[in-house]
Amino acid sequence: MGLFSKDLILMHPPAVYDFRRMGALFGPISDVIPSTPVFEMYPMGLTTIADRLEHAGYNVEIVNVAYRMLSDPAYDAEAEIAGLHPRIFGIDLHWLPHAHGALELARIVKTHHPHTPVIMGGLSSSYFHEELIRYPWVDFVMRGDSTEEPMLRLMDALRTGAGFADIPNLTWKDAAGTVVVNELTHVPDNIDDISLPNYRYVMRSVLKYGSLANVIPYVDWLSYPITGLLTSRGCTHDCVICGGSRSAYRKIGNRRRPAFRSPEALVRDIRTVQQFSGAPIILLNDIRQGGKAYTDRFFTLLEQANVENELVFELFWPADDDFFARIHKAVPRYSLELTPESPDEELRRINGKFTCSNEQIENTLAAALRHGVNRIDVFFMVGLPRQTYVQAVGAVDYCRELLDKMGGDRRLAFFVAPLAPFLDPGSRAFEHPEQYGYKVIHRTLEEHRRALTSPSWKYLLNYETDAMSRDDIVDATYESALRLARLKRDYGYMDAATCAELSARIEASRHAIAEVDLILQRPEGAERDARLAALRAKFSDMPAQTAIVKQELLRWPGRQSFPGLLRLARLAMQLVATEAYLFTRRLRLLASSPARSLP
Numbered sequence: 001m002g003l004f005s006k007d008l009i010l011m012h013p014p015a016v017y018d019f020r021r022m023g024a025l026f027g028p029i030s031d032v033i034p035s036t037p038v039f040e041m042y043p044m045g046l047t048t049i050a051d052r053l054e055h056a057g058y059n060v061e062i063v064n065v066a067y068r069m070l071s072d073p074a075y076d077a078e079a080e081i082a083g084l085h086p087r088i089f090g091i092d093l094h095w096l097p098h099a100h101g102a103l104e105l106a107r108i109v110k111t112h113h114p115h116t117p118v119i120m121g122g123l124s125s126s127y128f129h130e131e132l133i134r135y136p137w138v139d140f141v142m143r144g145d146s147t148e149e150p151m152l153r154l155m156d157a158l159r160t161g162a163g164f165a166d167i168p169n170l171t172w173k174d175a176a177g178t179v180v181v182n183e184l185t186h187v188p189d190n191i192d193d194i195s196l197p198n199y200r201y202v203m204r205s206v207l208k209y210g211s212l213a214n215v216i217p218y219v220d221w222l223s224y225p226i227t228g229l230l231t232s233r234g235c236t237h238d239c240v241i242c243g244g245s246r247s248a249y250r251k252i253g254n255r256r257r258p259a260f261r262s263p264e265a266l267v268r269d270i271r272t273v274q275q276f277s278g279a280p281i282i283l284l285n286d287i288r289q290g291g292k293a294y295t296d297r298f299f300t301l302l303e304q305a306n307v308e309n310e311l312v313f314e315l316f317w318p319a320d321d322d323f324f325a326r327i328h329k330a331v332p333r334y335s336l337e338l339t340p341e342s343p344d345e346e347l348r349r350i351n352g353k354f355t356c357s358n359e360q361i362e363n364t365l366a367a368a369l370r371h372g373v374n375r376i377d378v379f380f381m382v383g384l385p386r387q388t389y390v391q392a393v394g395a396v397d398y399c400r401e402l403l404d405k406m407g408g409d410r411r412l413a414f415f416v417a418p419l420a421p422f423l424d425p426g427s428r429a430f431e432h433p434e435q436y437g438y439k440v441i442h443r444t445l446e447e448h449r450r451a452l453t454s455p456s457w458k459y460l461l462n463y464e465t466d467a468m469s470r471d472d473i474v475d476a477t478y479e480s481a482l483r484l485a486r487l488k489r490d491y492g493y494m495d496a497a498t499c500a501e502l503s504a505r506i507e508a509s510r511h512a513i514a515e516v517d518l519i520l521q522r523p524e525g526a527e528r529d530a531r532l533a534a535l536r537a538k539f540s541d542m543p544a545q546t547a548i549v550k551q552e553l554l555r556w557p558g559r560q561s562f563p564g565l566l567r568l569a570r571l572a573m574q575l576v577a578t579e580a581y582l583f584t585r586r587l588r589l590l591a592s593s594p595a596r597s598l599p
């Protein structure tokens with residue numbers, strides 16, 4: 001352990017490791033999030049782990065391998081890994097769509113560094129821990145939604161040679177290779193000692209380790225640095241399709257109730273973001289989940305904070321005039337994200353979100369529009385429990401109805417996306433598919449890993465429903481996209497030429513999916529593989545429909561104020577001061593470390 005050597009390198013994998021060579025028909029699986037289908041965004045928790053460990057004197061660097069591969073065609077991930085020499089590598093398998101990339105990175109690490117341990121973590125790692133630990137290139141799995149403290153315990157154990165038996169949340173192999181599952185007992189109720197994510201760490205790490213590319217969250221971020229702040233770990237809702245629901249958190253993370261960030265901590269984080277970004281800040285999870293007193297306190301503090309950035313609020317249930325009046329008073333600009341998923345009241349009741357009437361949803365929209373909202377994104381989904389094809393594509397008719405009712409107000413923005421690529425492990429639908437009319441097609445981690453290299457996103461889907469086959473789900477997705485494009489043209493959101501361009505791209509994607517099906521009917525072998533490879537290459541070069549949809553999703557209308565030089569200079573000074581303090585922590589850690597080589 002040297003002064004400048006790295007103790008932990010946290011790597012974020014692409015969804016499929018060799019996506020650049022293979023190309024892929026990944027379609028619209030990431031249409032309603034900032035990332036591309038490579039899912040280059042890393043879990044925000046990597047920054048909280050890194051910051052916690054750095055405050056204890058460890059050197060921790062994040063390497064966003066996915067972003068590096070996407071942004072630079074010449075970037076050689078394997079060569080980079082071969083040249084890294086930390087005490088331990090960490091790889092996130094938080095989202096299941098990274099199953100291929102995460103395991104491949106682990107394999108590459110072991111090829112070049114057979115004696116360096118590999119740890120994996122995140123919600124999917126926690127769910128599949130017993131399967132994951134059996135891969136020869138995985139040494140540890142850290143389970144749970146809050147691993148900062150257990151990770152510190154692990155780093156200390158690696159440094160001092162203490163055993164692993166007492167480290168909470170850890171799944172590991174002993175010297176004989178036997179799997180040991182420690183209890184998942186570290187589930188804090190209070191998460192105010194961390195910032196979620198820790199943007200200060202991100203900025204410090206650029207200064208300390210000299211790479212901005214390693215910590216960029218998604219491809220377009222530099223031109224429009226939208227940030228998100230998580231308001232809680234865990235959720236009060238129990239939506240059937242969500243792997244982050246109340247029951248999923250209990251199953252995966254042993255969490256009995258959500259841990260909320262206090263209003264004070266949240267507002268502090270908003271002020272931090274304001275120091276470096278003028279773009280909108282999304283408050284992830286419905287702020288009202290903390291209760292009335294919590295929400296009131298948050299708005300009071302927010303009002304006092306003179307926030308200049310636009311704030312984006314998520315709503316999981318209807319809200320009234322008072323609520324929007326309060327936000328409008330507290331911040332100069334705000335927007336909303338609503339996820340009713342379906343205009344069908346019965347389907348919403350089955351799923352467990354917006355279990356209210358359409359009238360209540362419409363009253364919510366109208367109230368927000370009256371109270372100066374900048375934009376309202378409304379999301380609908382294909383693939384819900386019991387949803388038929390007609391109901392799925394019918395969402396667009398409802399969007400039209402809403403626009404008619406709201407006088408064609410263009411502050412309303414509509415999105416339709418498939419439940420894809422996977423039904424979340426841990427969700428009630430994944431755990432009890434028959435109860436909700438699902439058939440789960442890929443169940444184990446290994447099945448998902450293999451599915452990720454499927455020739456089209458249809459085969460990637462890990463489910464179908466009693467009411468829709470995978471073909472229906474794909475078709476309803478494209479049909480909805482076409483109808484939505486026409487709606488947007490009719491109401492002046494997009495001009496006729498853009499609509500025509502978008503429609504052509506959607507039809508081309510549809511054709512490609514059908515072409516894959518035809519190729520797959522041919523006998524297995526070199527000729528079939530060559531045809532698939534050629535189709536993939538052709539498809540990879542085509543401009544995706546995603547680009548047009550994303551543009552709308554990621555750009556909130558209106559001016560954004562940028563932080564002035566004075567504010568940036570103050571921030572830089574704070575970061576340098578923190579770095580100096582952490583240097584003393586490092587010296588202290590080195591002084592207390594026994595001289596010992598790695599296991």
Ligand code: B12
Nearest residue numbers: 035039041043044045090091095096121122146147243244
């Ligand atoms: C916020 C959020 C997002 C944000 C991302 C924020 C971010 N950068 O982390 C956005 C909106 C962009 C998003 C996108 C997606 N999401 Co999301 N998201 C959530 C949400 C609402 C909260 C997540 C959360 O609470 N995190 C906090 C904790 C749990 O994680 P964390 O602090 O980041 O990390 C800690 C631990 O997980 C662990 N850990 C994580 N990584 C590692 C790595 C190592 C080595 C170790 C040791 C530990 C460790 O330690 C960390 C520190 O304590 C959940 C729903 C929910 N209520 O949980 C869904 C959820 C996590 N998302 C989900 C999905 C499917 C997606 C998408 C794939 C959807 C899609 N098809 O587009 C994309 C993937 C995006 C990408 N990677 O590019 C599923 C995941 C199911 C699964 N098991 O795969 C969830 C559960 C529910 C859902 N369907 O939305 N998401």
